[in-house]
Amino acid sequence: MKGGPARQGASFPPPRLPAPADTQAAPLVRLRPRLRPLMAPLALLGALFVGLFFRLGGIPLFDVDEGAFGEATREMLERGDYVSTWLNGQPRYDKPILIYWLQAASVQLLGLDEFALRLPSALAATAWIAAILAFARRFLGRDTGHAAAFIAASTAGLTVIGRGAIADALLNLFLALSMFDIYRYAVEPRPALRRRAFLWIGLGLLTKGPVALLVPGAASLLFFALRGRAADWWRALRDPVGWAILLAVSMPWYLLEYGRRGDAFLAGFFLRHNVERFLSPLQGHGGSLLYYLPAMLLLLLPYTGLFLRTLPGLRRMKATPLDSFLWCWFLFVLVFFSLAGTKLPHYLLYGATPLFVLMARRRRELRSTLLAFAPPLLFLALVAALPRLLERFAPGIRNPYMREALGRTEAFGTAWQLGVLALLAAALGLALWRGAALWRRLAAVGLLCSLALTGLLLPALAELQQGPVKEAALLARRGGWQVHGWRINMPSFSVYRGAVTPATASPRPGQVILTRSDALDALAAQGPFQLLYRKGGIVLARLPE
Incomplete structure (x- = not known):
């Protein structure tokens, strides 16, 4: 009959309706429990890489400590003495x-x-x-x-x-x-x-x-x-x-x-x-x-x-x-x-x-957003402001060495500044975002701060303080100069030069002297000298015979 129920046994294909949302998401739902145990180990591996191995060999040794350990190790190998340690030819x-x-x-x-x-x-x-x-x-x-x-x-x-x-x-x-x-x-x-x-x-x-x-x-x-x-x-x-x-x-x-x-x-x-x-x-x-x-x-x-x-x-x-x-x-x-x-x-x-x-x-x-995120955001803001702070205050420093060391701007290129601003913006976004637990957001910001420290701040500081030391040492190495240190303690110079740099109490004629720019007046008082290298407060000078 028209309009009546279908005859018994009649076969009609069911309508194609969209799958329920939970059915569509089922593979993802099944996947999440499998991934969840891996999230913490993967985050830890990322933190280990960024904090300890990222750019590990990409910046010069810091003086005094890294330079002293490095030079003592170099002299250990050079001497073949594995019992006693030496630094620039002196017992350490x-x-x-x-x-x-x-x-x-x-x-x-x-x-x-x-x-x-x-x-x-x-x-x-x-x-x-x-x-x-x-x-x-x-x-x-x-x-x-x-x-x-x-x-x-x-x-x-x-x-x-x-x-x-x-x-x-x-x-x-x-x-x-x-x-x-x-x-x-x-x-x-x-x-x-x-x-x-x-x-x-x-x-x-x-x-x-x-x-x-x-x-x-x-x-x-x-x-x-x-x-x-x-x-x-x-x-x-x-x-x-x-x-x-x-x-x-x-x-x-x-x-x-x-x-x-x-x-x-x-x-x-x-x-x-x-x-x-x-x-x-x-x-x-x-x-x-x-x-x-x-x-x-x-x-x-x-x-x-x-x-x-x-x-x-x-x-x-x-x-x-x-x-x-x-x-x-x-x-x-x-x-x-x-x-x-x-x-x-x-x-x-x-x-x-x-x-x-x-x-x-x-x-x-920890439930206070301000208490959690104020310290890392302040840290990143200070890193971002570092070039401007140095430009503002370095010219007024009286000590020539400190003024020259901190007055160099080549350590802060465009990529450096864009990088730190991107990290600061990402950290601020995580602080304001409410889509995840506060601890998880803080951990993510912690990783960003670690990246700022190892990828931006430490390399910039190393370039300011140690870049000229390494450059001067390589110049002296190429020139085959016998160098003496005077009124300076930068043992990494000896590491990069590949030779002991003995300290001298009084520069002598014919010597090549490693010193700092704040000692040049005292050096000039002892007589004329030839300036071989001067950058960032690091000086190589030769006294005439």
Whole structure:
């Protein structure tokens, strides 16, 4: 019948209707759970690359420290002396031997350049971050472990130290490993854990000396005492096997060096670079008791706001054994080095590892957009304003060397300025965007700040301060000049020239002198000279016969 129901058995194809939205998105929905576990590891790998390996060999060595370590390593290879270190032909007692061995091995494998000299530190910093990941993941879960490692990898202080051809990244690795094993031992008192901590301390002693024993020993004592377990700490300390491991690792080099240098080694290394460093400012590096408070805010960029949000947790430091352990570690380092006569910002990094874990643990408690994003945005704004600030203030600096070094504009090309403005705009957009959790947006901004530091700021500073040093050294190398240093301390010059640059107390006729532009008046007072090179305050001059 017309208009009636279809006959039974009649077949009509169903209409082609659009698929429901959830059906269309099903493949993507299925894909997201598979990708989610990979996001944190991929973000961490990106932070490691940007913070530690991006342009690692693309900028000159910084003086004094990188230049001194680099030249001591070059002279080690030149002399074939793998026990004692020398700097410009003079004994160097500043640090133990391990970092020089690692740098020498890297140079032997890759050739003498900035990348080879910095690679051991970058690898040590990578291992340091991996140790943070393993520890935090074990005691606080996978997400917090990745967050702690990411914070560490993209923090300004660790980035700078981890890229430096110096001993501190390696020392921080051994401090972290020893302290983490001490806590594992506190939770599960197995002799193997205790003895492994002794091993790390021994390697730390071979890296930078007594501080590698002081920090784990004193900080762990505070922790055990706070938890009412001082007797357990004392029993662990008296482990003869542990001490045998520590001494077997560290003492052979100390005995060999003492056998060669005798009392000069004791006076130079132990008295001057350890005892005197604590009792009085060494090489002018002093400061007040509050020195490390502003230093801490800078070292922890771009997570300064997260640190301030974490700080009230100090009131709950006895809430759990882990809280007690982390706060005791940080507080000992802060108090001890605040009392020390010699103060340098990177000393605070010996106590930064527990802060990375604490900040990761409290990251979701940060809810203030202003507190989270003001520090990184201010940092990026200052980087963007750096060329204008130098143009404004450099001409008024009285010291000729500083005026010439900071008055060069070639380090800030158009690409540099467009790059920093793009990073600032992206960071501002992330701060204002509400489409993701605040912590995730802060982590993304942290990666942008790390890129600004390693890709823009450090290369520009290196060009301003060190570019002329390298250029002058290569010129002297091509000319085959025998150069003496006078009123200047730029050991990287010797690295690039491939030869020792002895210091002279008084320039002599016929010598080629490396000096600074603020010493030219004093040089002219000794007689006429021929200017061979002058740029950025770095001068090469020849005195006539």
